[in-house]
Amino acid sequence: MSPNTFFSGLSRRTLLSALAMLPALPGALLPVSASAQTATPGSPLPSWNDSAAKQAIQNFVAAVTREGSSEFVPPAERIATFDNDGTLWVEHPVYTQLAFVLDRVKKVAPLHPEWKNTQPFKAALEGDMKTLAEAGDHGLLELVMATHAGMTAEEFQKIVMDWLATARHPRFERPYTELAYRPMIELLAYLRANGFKTFIVSGGGIEFMRPWTERVYGVPPEQVVGSSIKTKFQMRDGRPELFRLPEVNFIDDNVGKPVGINEYIGRRPIAAFGNSDGDLQMLQWTTMSGGARLGLIVHHTDAEREYAYDRNTSFGRLDKALDAAAVNKWVVVDMKNDWKRIFAFE
Amino acid sequence: MSPNTFFSGLSRRTLLSALAMLPALPGALLPVSASAQTATPGSPLPSWNDSAAKQAIQNFVAAVTREGSSEFVPPAERIATFDNDGTLWVEHPVYTQLAFVLDRVKKVAPLHPEWKNTQPFKAALEGDMKTLAEAGDHGLLELVMATHAGMTAEEFQKIVMDWLATARHPRFERPYTELAYRPMIELLAYLRANGFKTFIVSGGGIEFMRPWTERVYGVPPEQVVGSSIKTKFQMRDGRPELFRLPEVNFIDDNVGKPVGINEYIGRRPIAAFGNSDGDLQMLQWTTMSGGARLGLIVHHTDAEREYAYDRNTSFGRLDKALDAAAVNKWVVVDMKNDWKRIFAFE
Numbered sequence: 001m002s003p004n005t006f007f008s009g010l011s012r013r014t015l016l017s018a019l020a021m022l023p024a025l026p027g028a029l030l031p032v033s034a035s036a037q038t039a040t041p042g043s044p045l046p047s048w049n050d051s052a053a054k055q056a057i058q059n060f061v062a063a064v065t066r067e068g069s070s071e072f073v074p075p076a077e078r079i080a081t082f083d084n085d086g087t088l089w090v091e092h093p094v095y096t097q098l099a100f101v102l103d104r105v106k107k108v109a110p111l112h113p114e115w116k117n118t119q120p121f122k123a124a125l126e127g128d129m130k131t132l133a134e135a136g137d138h139g140l141l142e143l144v145m146a147t148h149a150g151m152t153a154e155e156f157q158k159i160v161m162d163w164l165a166t167a168r169h170p171r172f173e174r175p176y177t178e179l180a181y182r183p184m185i186e187l188l189a190y191l192r193a194n195g196f197k198t199f200i201v202s203g204g205g206i207e208f209m210r211p212w213t214e215r216v217y218g219v220p221p222e223q224v225v226g227s228s229i230k231t232k233f234q235m236r237d238g239r240p241e242l243f244r245l246p247e248v249n250f251i252d253d254n255v256g257k258p259v260g261i262n263e264y265i266g267r268r269p270i271a272a273f274g275n276s277d278g279d280l281q282m283l284q285w286t287t288m289s290g291g292a293r294l295g296l297i298v299h300h301t302d303a304e305r306e307y308a309y310d311r312n313t314s315f316g317r318l319d320k321a322l323d324a325a326a327v328n329k330w331v332v333v334d335m336k337n338d339w340k341r342i343f344a345f346e
Numbered sequence: 347m348s349p350n351t352f353f354s355g356l357s358r359r360t361l362l363s364a365l366a367m368l369p370a371l372p373g374a375l376l377p378v379s380a381s382a383q384t385a386t387p388g389s390p391l392p393s394w395n396d397s398a399a400k401q402a403i404q405n406f407v408a409a410v411t412r413e414g415s416s417e418f419v420p421p422a423e424r425i426a427t428f429d430n431d432g433t434l435w436v437e438h439p440v441y442t443q444l445a446f447v448l449d450r451v452k453k454v455a456p457l458h459p460e461w462k463n464t465q466p467f468k469a470a471l472e473g474d475m476k477t478l479a480e481a482g483d484h485g486l487l488e489l490v491m492a493t494h495a496g497m498t499a500e501e502f503q504k505i506v507m508d509w510l511a512t513a514r515h516p517r518f519e520r521p522y523t524e525l526a527y528r529p530m531i532e533l534l535a536y537l538r539a540n541g542f543k544t545f546i547v548s549g550g551g552i553e554f555m556r557p558w559t560e561r562v563y564g565v566p567p568e569q570v571v572g573s574s575i576k577t578k579f580q581m582r583d584g585r586p587e588l589f590r591l592p593e594v595n596f597i598d599d600n601v602g603k604p605v606g607i608n609e610y611i612g613r614r615p616i617a618a619f620g621n622s623d624g625d626l627q628m629l630q631w632t633t634m635s636g637g638a639r640l641g642l643i644v645h646h647t648d649a650e651r652e653y654a655y656d657r658n659t660s661f662g663r664l665d666k667a668l669d670a671a672a673v674n675k676w677v678v679v680d681m682k683n684d685w686k687r688i689f690a691f692e
Binding site: 206 | 422425499543552553556560566567569570574576577578579580581585586588601602603604605608609610611613627630631634
């Protein structure tokens with residue numbers, strides 16, 4: 001799923017549910033291990049079982065790369081767009097960026113003594129999830145702005161990287177960047193090896209993702225589209241800087257995804273990958289344009305190795321998009337049965 | 347120079363001057379000739395004289411590509427950004443996009459009989475430049491919105507391409523896309539041959555440029571940054587579309603250029619190319635960051651082969667950026683003396 005406006009689109013119920021599941025974040029330092037970066041040479045997609053999903057992907061790639069075929073697509077037009085949270089890496093028990101926000105509030109609290117008596121900061125500091133949930137989207141947006149704005153773009157990048165170097169996922173007890181799905185990393189590499197240009201199109205913060213997507217997914221910063229706050233150019237002490245303002249710039253989720261694709265990429269994709277209703281419009285925009293197209297939805301069906309959720313969860317909901325998948329012949333990946341291996345560390 | 351918000355930032359004086367210079371646009375159809383697309387193989391930059399400007403460019407490229415050198419920059423970080431109007435192609439006597447706007451108003455006028463009695467449309471239709479100038483930025487923005495919004499993104503792309511196929515520059519009597527500067531096309535190709543990724547960062551409309559930049563400059567749509575209006579995703583008759591709204595989304599000029607670079611590219615360039623004060627902040631942002639950096643300004647000094655203008659023109663003004671060039675050691679290209687050939691058709 002894609003976080004709505006840095007989570008501002010989350011319903012109260014969603015937020016409550018997400019926060020309730022958030023354990024105390026471990027503060028212990030742990031070095032970041034090398035993440036799975038490249039596909040194994042040899043046969044493509046080794047972490048995929050030989051099921052219908054894998055076959056559909058390979059059939060699509062064969063069709064659009066076969067010169068002379070009526071379905072051939074020139075390399076320049078082979079654009080593939082991937083949602084991030086829940087599609088390329090784990091989004092449970094809460095979006096990684098939300099864990100970052102809550103950690104960050106605690107970290108900078110000493111500079112803001114007034115937070116002890118001001119909501120929603122007081123609730124965030126005290127772990128009072130009920131009050132935090134009652135503060136709703138507006139309260140959450142306040143937390144986001146307090147942690148994402150008020151510094152330069154370069155400073156924010158360092159804050160993100162410092163956090164990722166030490167933060168650990170509560171269940172897997174590993175750096176978040178190790179929780180990228182190995183089959184999807186292979187898929188990214190497989191598409192690139194076949195002339196595709198791969199983009200991330202996520203509801204998450206664009207500057208939260210860019211510092212590490214190249215290392216983890218092989219996707220460079222200029223191929224990352226996401227939600228953003230406004231920045232301002234200014235000269236300070238004779239040097240230029242971009243200062244981050246507490247104002248929403250763009251929301252790259254739901255109907256915003258095709259808009260973001262058009263604005264940032266300027267081409268219509270021929271393949272799109274998501275896992276929730278937040279990706280519905282991106283998959284519609286991609287696949288409903290004639291020609292050979294690939295729409296794919298990652299269905300979280302493996303509570304043992306990862307998580308299992310779809311229509312009836314208040315978090316990462318996959319409902320309308322699952323219905324649309326049947327109508328539009330999108331590939332629905334059954335994580336439990338289609339993926340031989342989920343993480344590189346398995 | 348970079349058009350301000352589709353020209354909305356132009357002062358009245360600037361607008362008046364620009365419009366006064368605008369001859370009746372020729373309506374005759376003329377096929378688009380192939381534009382200069384690739385540099386001549388062999389020695390790089392053949393259209394450049396062997397002067398200091400060419401040497402400075404080559405020294406910079408040698409420094410950042412020499413492995414082991416303290417100034418070496420990995421290929422992934424070799425980002426170069428180019429202004430468009432006046433830097434890559436002719437911007438006189440008016441921005442090409444403004445010529446498009448005025449042509450387009452005439453073209454669709456039959457669908458808007460009320461324009462005959464409504465300003466600023468009446469003035470645009472009658473060629474009443476004085477009244478049009480008096481309508482100021484607001485009036486011009488009205489013309490832009492009337493011609494750039496109210497259709498899908500795909501429809502607008504076709505409108506742009508159809509116009510470019512027949513419109514001719516009033517002085518050179520050639521399609522506008524033939525008025526790209528041959529030395530700059532060679533420079534783009536030379537940088538790419540040395541591992542650079544080349545981007546356009548223009549004040550002009552992003553969707554006005556994207557349909558043709560790959561053919562003319564070798565710059566694909568996803569590497570074009572520009573000003574934009576908002577679009578909206580919607581399903582119509584069961585098919586998804588992006589509809590263009592009469593609302594400004596982003597202004598990619600002056601202080602907006604570093605903001606646009608950060609938002610769309612997400613990396614700080616190591617080389618930037620402009621020709622006016624609209625490019626000042628982009629050159630500051632690019633060059634004032636330590637390490638080997640290249641800032642370059644195209645100085646229009648050749649009234650015979652092209653145009654001559656800088657500080658004292660009301661159009662395409664190069665004033666503050668020329669002073670900054672001396673302070674910051676940016677290369678100032680003297681078109682008359684540094685360029686052996688300006689256009690491919692010479």
